[in-house]
Amino acid sequence: QVQLQESGPGLVKPSETLSLICTVSGYFISSGYYWGWIRQPPGKGLEWIGSIYHSGSTYYNPSLKSRVTISVDTSKNQFSLKLASVTAADTAVYYCARYPTPWGQGTLVTVSS
């Protein structure tokens, strides 16, 4: 059974970099599929952040592209998200996923001083 689990700080200061890791169990990232990150601000809809293919190719939401980096560590079977220069508008539940399923349970990241 494939499972994904997000980890990282729940509180980030404005202008700093948000960093999250997704740990995958039950499947090797290098074996295939697109993997990536999606977020959901409180009370709002789902927003795609970016994707990484098992080969390492990355694809980003144009609205976030200048601030986002997604990378993969196949030795740890993890992939990560870095979002730079965060503001309060980046406060959201962040999900990692293998498209189209499964998703992680999500982690709330709050941007506040």
Place this chain on the structure above:
Amino acid sequence: EIVLTQSPGTLSLSPGERATLSCRASQSVSSSYLAWYQQKPGQAPRLLIYGASSRATGIPDRFSGSGSGTDLTLTISRLEPEDFAVYYCQQYGSSLSFGQGTKLEIK
């Protein structure tokens, strides 16, 4: 960038009724990469339909998906109390996009 537009924004129905949710894409999308999700408060989205019409594992057969090209439909044949939630359509591949969601509420 493919924009997905869902309608209606809110759908008020009673248990036992039939629900029809629509999703329109700004350009043609491969059916292989169209999906529907259900989300309940405090939970991650749950995959219902993938490939436009294939039910995900464990999804009851009252849920069905249809459509191709730019128009996608999710039908719930007979609503159960646990079906009242928010539903999102999605196109996925190298890039993704989601519809804004349809809230299915009890009338």
